[in-house]
Every structure is written in C-alpha cells, then in structure tokens.
Amino acid sequence: TYLHRIAEAQRDYEQRFRHTLENIDLAAVALNRQGRVTFCNNHFLDITGWERDDVIGKNWIKKFVVDEDQEQVSGIIRKMDTPQSFPSHLELQVKTRDGEPRLITWNNTLSYDSKGEVIGVTGIGEDITEMRRTESELLKLYQAVEQSPSSVVITNPQGDIEYVNPKFTEVSGYSAEEVIGRNPRLLKSGETSREEYSNLWDTIRNGGEWRGEFHNRRKNGELFWEAAAISAIRDNEGNITSILAVKEDITEKKRLEKEVEKQNRELALAETMAAMGRMASMIAHDLRNPLSSVKMTLQILDKKADPAVSADTNELCHISLEQIRYMEEILSDMLSYSRPDALKPEWIPIDKVIDLSIGMSQRRRHKKKITLHTQYHSGLPTIYADATKLRQVFSNLIANAFQATIDSDSPQVSIEAMIELGHEGTNVRIDICDNGCGINAEDQKRMFEPFFTTRAKGTGLGLAIVKRILDQHQANIYVSDNKPAGTCISVILPINPATQNPKTESQDHEQDPYR
Incomplete structure (x- = not known):
C-alpha cells in the first residue's frame, strides 16, 4: 500500500542517516518524545566511556545530564510539543562513566512521522571541554596581563x-x-x-x-x-x-639607589670629616703655637736686621715668612673645612661683597698686572646671606681666576652680576670668567672634591670649602668653558634661601633624569 511504501522509505532513510552518523567524527544521540535514548554512535561512546547497553533505552536526563541542568533539559524536551520554540543549538555537560562530565555543544534536529508529528530529536555534538578549558585559561592569562x-x-x-x-x-x-x-x-x-x-x-x-x-x-x-x-x-x-x-x-628604584649612594657618600664624608676634625685639633694644638713662635721670631729678626748683614740673609728671612704664611693658610683651610661654622645671615648687597672679595685677592692680581672687568647690572636686590662666608667664596674664586691666567700674554678676568629668574624664584647670578689655561672635563667633575688639586701647592680644600658654603646657602655653582680660552664659574644665589627647596650636593647643572 501507499502508507507501507512511505514507511519503508522512511526506514530506509533512517538507516542511511544512522550509517552516516556512525562514520562522522562527532557525537550523535537520538531521543524519543519521552527523552529516552534510541540511538548513539561510537564517537559518543568513545568520549563518554559508556558501553552501548549503558546508553540505549536509558532516560537521557536521569542518566546523562548533570544535576544542575536536569530541570532545564526537561523543559527543552517538553518543547517538542511546540517545534517552533525548540532550540536548535545547546551546550550541555554530559556525565561520563568515570564521573568527569564533558561539555558538548549540540546541534539539534527534530524527527517527524508520516503525519508530520514530532517523534524525537537527533543531536550532533562536538566535545568542547578542552576548548572551553583553554579559553578559560586564556581569559585568566589575559586578565592577569591586563592587570x-x-x-x-x-x-x-x-x-x-x-x-x-x-x-x-x-x-x-x-x-x-x-x-x-x-x-x-x-x-x-x-x-x-x-x-x-x-x-x-x-x-x-x-x-x-x-x-x-x-x-x-x-x-x-x-x-x-x-x-x-x-x-x-x-x-x-x-x-x-x-x-x-x-x-x-624602575625610575623610583633608581632614584632610591642614587639616594642611598648619596647617603653612603655623605656618611663616608662625615666619617672623614670627623677624622679631619680630630687631626685639625691636634695640628692646632701641636703645630700652630710653635709655628706662631717661629713667625714672631722671624718678624723680630727682620725688623732688627743690620744693614751690614748680607742681603742674602734678609732674603732668606722673607722667604721663610712667606712659607709660614702659606702653612697658616693650610691650617686655616683644614680647620674651616673640618669644622664649618653655622651661617649668620643678614640682608646684604652682593656688589659690595664682591668688591671686598676683589680687594682680598688683589695681591695676586698686581703681581701679573691682570686686567679686571666688573659689571653689576642695575636693580640688583639685596640677598639674605652670610657676608663673611660669601667673601670667602668669592675671594677664593677670584684668586683662582687670577692664578689661571698666570701664563696668558694678556691676562683678563671679568666679573658680572645679574638677576636670574628661575622656576623656584628670583636668584642673583655671578659669573667669574678668565682667559687662562682652562680646566679639562675630567677635572671639572672632581674640582669640588676635598683634597683634589692639580697644583703643586695647595691642600685641595679651597673649592671644597666654596662648595660647602654655597650648599649652606642652598646655592648652585657651575663650571663651563670660556670661549675662546679659559674658564667661567657661575654662582647662583637665591635671594632668600628659606623660600627655596633644600639644596643637596647631588644636584648638578643638568636636569636630574631620575626625578
């Protein structure tokens, strides 16, 4: 009959369909309207570990669906009554024989009888357990990188x-x-x-x-x-x-390392200064007094010199006095550097301080007939500083400038004072330039270190004392080449140091890259 032929054709189609499902590399499961398994392929058995007898005829929900998904799947099976609302795609955890569920994504197709009634559903699924696990790990990794x-x-x-x-x-x-x-x-x-x-x-x-x-x-x-x-x-x-x-x-780490290094230097310097202080006390007690006695004796002999005495004897007396004065300068520098006095600041005109400093350095100038140029810009303000200490600074720097020109054919030194506006307030800038022999780059880096000197005579403490005094004033000092020859020393003094940021020895002319 006609219906019999239709039924035969339907069975033949189902056999071919199931043969196809057996040979695909995907899981395939068929359920009837009651939710019982009517078919599963070998791939489904392979990934779940079940035997065929464990699957065929069993209730899909009770046997293979994890507890937390059973109510959801029951509702989906009931939707076979309304095919238009039946989901064509579904991700579902499926129980395996060893108890470890596998996540399978299903593509669902409803089956119909000759009358057009739904008789079941066939799901073709792919095991995405490892893929989801990988996605989860990648998500964790991504979040870790993002955070x-x-x-x-x-x-x-x-x-x-x-x-x-x-x-x-x-x-x-x-x-x-x-x-x-x-x-x-x-x-x-x-x-x-x-x-x-x-x-x-x-x-x-x-x-x-x-x-x-x-x-x-x-x-x-x-x-x-x-x-x-x-x-x-x-x-x-x-x-x-x-x-x-x-x-x-690591900018902050670098800054801290630099700070620790600076503190270590300061600690080492403090220990050196403590030792110098003890040594200076010994020198002052054991050397200065007898030195003064020798000096006084030579001065008396010089005043009572008999004209009949050899001129050579008088010359030797003068030379001895010069050497004693040099030794006194050394003692004074050592005491000054090892025992720095506290500042006694007052409001002072900087041009007057410089003029007095020039007078203190004149002896070296007259020996060589050095041409001195001074220029004080109009409107120079008074500054809050220790006048005595600043005179010591400028007389030292000016004397060094005079000394640097000793071999010049036409020795010249210029001193210029001007107002300079900076990021932290108004400063006074003093440039002391000479046309002498100049200072090489390596020596420029070390010239403010204690005991560093390039001269045959001298303790190497003069510029170290200058640096110490300027640090007390929260001031800066820079060294540069003077074109075409010689050196320029620039001193930047804040008008009122109390309004400036504290000055440290580690600051230099360039912007600190570790800020």
Whole structure:
C-alpha cells in the first residue's frame, strides 16, 4: 500500500542517516518524545566511556545530564510539543562513566512521522571541554596581563606593536590606539647604543631572553628607567610569530639607589670629616703655637736686621715668612673645612661683597698686572646671606681666576652680576670668567672634591670649602668653558634661601633624569 511504501522509505532513510552518523567524527544521540535514548554512535561512546547497553533505552536526563541542568533539559524536551520554540543549538555537560562530565555543544534536529508529528530529536555534538578549558585559561592569562603591575608589549616579528596593556599606557602616557602598528622606538631617548640593540635582536633570534635596562622617554618628554625582559614567541615549527616584552618602571628604584649612594657618600664624608676634625685639633694644638713662635721670631729678626748683614740673609728671612704664611693658610683651610661654622645671615648687597672679595685677592692680581672687568647690572636686590662666608667664596674664586691666567700674554678676568629668574624664584647670578689655561672635563667633575688639586701647592680644600658654603646657602655653582680660552664659574644665589627647596650636593647643572 501507499502508507507501507512511505514507511519503508522512511526506514530506509533512517538507516542511511544512522550509517552516516556512525562514520562522522562527532557525537550523535537520538531521543524519543519521552527523552529516552534510541540511538548513539561510537564517537559518543568513545568520549563518554559508556558501553552501548549503558546508553540505549536509558532516560537521557536521569542518566546523562548533570544535576544542575536536569530541570532545564526537561523543559527543552517538553518543547517538542511546540517545534517552533525548540532550540536548535545547546551546550550541555554530559556525565561520563568515570564521573568527569564533558561539555558538548549540540546541534539539534527534530524527527517527524508520516503525519508530520514530532517523534524525537537527533543531536550532533562536538566535545568542547578542552576548548572551553583553554579559553578559560586564556581569559585568566589575559586578565592577569591586563592587570599586571608591569608593562607588557607584544610586537610582530618586524617589531610593530600589536598589543599593550593598561600599565604601559599609565607609564608611557601613550594610549593603545596611539602605538598599535608603530615601532617601540617612539619611546627611545637616544641613550641606548646601536650595539646594545643589535645584541638584543641577536639574543632573541637565537632563542634566548634578553634582559637589560632602557632609559626611555614618556609622551610628555619626561625620561624614565625601565628594566625589560624580551623574548620571542614561536609556533610549533619554531618560527617567530611575536615578540614579548615585559617591562618594569624602575625610575623610583633608581632614584632610591642614587639616594642611598648619596647617603653612603655623605656618611663616608662625615666619617672623614670627623677624622679631619680630630687631626685639625691636634695640628692646632701641636703645630700652630710653635709655628706662631717661629713667625714672631722671624718678624723680630727682620725688623732688627743690620744693614751690614748680607742681603742674602734678609732674603732668606722673607722667604721663610712667606712659607709660614702659606702653612697658616693650610691650617686655616683644614680647620674651616673640618669644622664649618653655622651661617649668620643678614640682608646684604652682593656688589659690595664682591668688591671686598676683589680687594682680598688683589695681591695676586698686581703681581701679573691682570686686567679686571666688573659689571653689576642695575636693580640688583639685596640677598639674605652670610657676608663673611660669601667673601670667602668669592675671594677664593677670584684668586683662582687670577692664578689661571698666570701664563696668558694678556691676562683678563671679568666679573658680572645679574638677576636670574628661575622656576623656584628670583636668584642673583655671578659669573667669574678668565682667559687662562682652562680646566679639562675630567677635572671639572672632581674640582669640588676635598683634597683634589692639580697644583703643586695647595691642600685641595679651597673649592671644597666654596662648595660647602654655597650648599649652606642652598646655592648652585657651575663650571663651563670660556670661549675662546679659559674658564667661567657661575654662582647662583637665591635671594632668600628659606623660600627655596633644600639644596643637596647631588644636584648638578643638568636636569636630574631620575626625578
């Protein structure tokens, strides 16, 4: 009959369909209207560990659905009564024989009888347990990178940026949109050499991890230090697919290291000064008194000199007095540096201080007939400072300028005082320039260190005392070359040091890159 032929055709179709399901690399399960399993393929058995007899005829919900999903699946099976609302796609945890559920994503197809009534559903599913686990791990990794306290940058093999995390934006000032597709060289300050970059790339290409430090530049131009670990990410065939850089902002660490180093220097200097203080006391007690007696004796002999006495004897007397005065200067410098007095500041005109300092240094000037130029700009304010100590500073600097011109054909020294407006207030700037022999760059770095001198005579304490006094005044002193020949010393004095930031010995003429 007609219905019999239809039924035969339906059975033949189902057999071919089930044969196809047996040969696909996906799980296949068929349920009837009551939710019992009428078919499963071998792949489903393989991934769940069940035997066929454990599956066929069993209630799908009770046997294979985890407890927390059973109510949801029961509602889905009831929807076979309303095919238009039956879900075609579903992710479901399926119980396995060993008790570890597998997550399977199902594509569902309803089956109909000859009358068009729903008789069951066939689900074709893919085991996505490992994929979801990997996605979960990747999500955790992504969140860890996004929340990392270190900057993370990923580039392609050519070095073009593909990803940066929020910490990179915070540290560098560049947003992700501003740097994606660009090369990290936009951060370069120019302080890392070409050889270092070459070594970096050689290390990465050879499969190693490069570690080092960069002095980079933020978007606002500010310099900062980063410690970086850079390595290559490779595919299964060993080809470089990306380059990963994990960087830590160590600017503050560098600053603290510099501060500790400075404190250690200050501690060592304090210990040296304590030893110098003890030595100076010994010298003052054991040497100064007999030296004064010798000096007094020579002065008496000089005044009572008989004209009949040899001129050579008188000359020897004068030479001896000169040497004693030199020894007294050494003693004075040692005592002054090892036992610095407290400031006694008052409001003073700087031009008067400089004039008095010139007078104290005149003896050396007249010996060589040095031309001295002074220029005091109009409107120079009074400054709050210790006049006696500043006279010591300027007389020392001016005397050094005179001394530097000793071999010049036309020795000249210029002194200029002017107002200078700085970020922290109004200052007075005094430039003392000579056309002498000049100071090489290496000596310029060390010239304010105690006991450092390039002269045959001298303790090397003169400029160290100058630096100590200027530090007490929160002032700066800089050294530069005077063109075409000679040296310029610049002293920057705050009008009122109490309104300025404290001055430390570690500050120099250039902006501190570790700020």
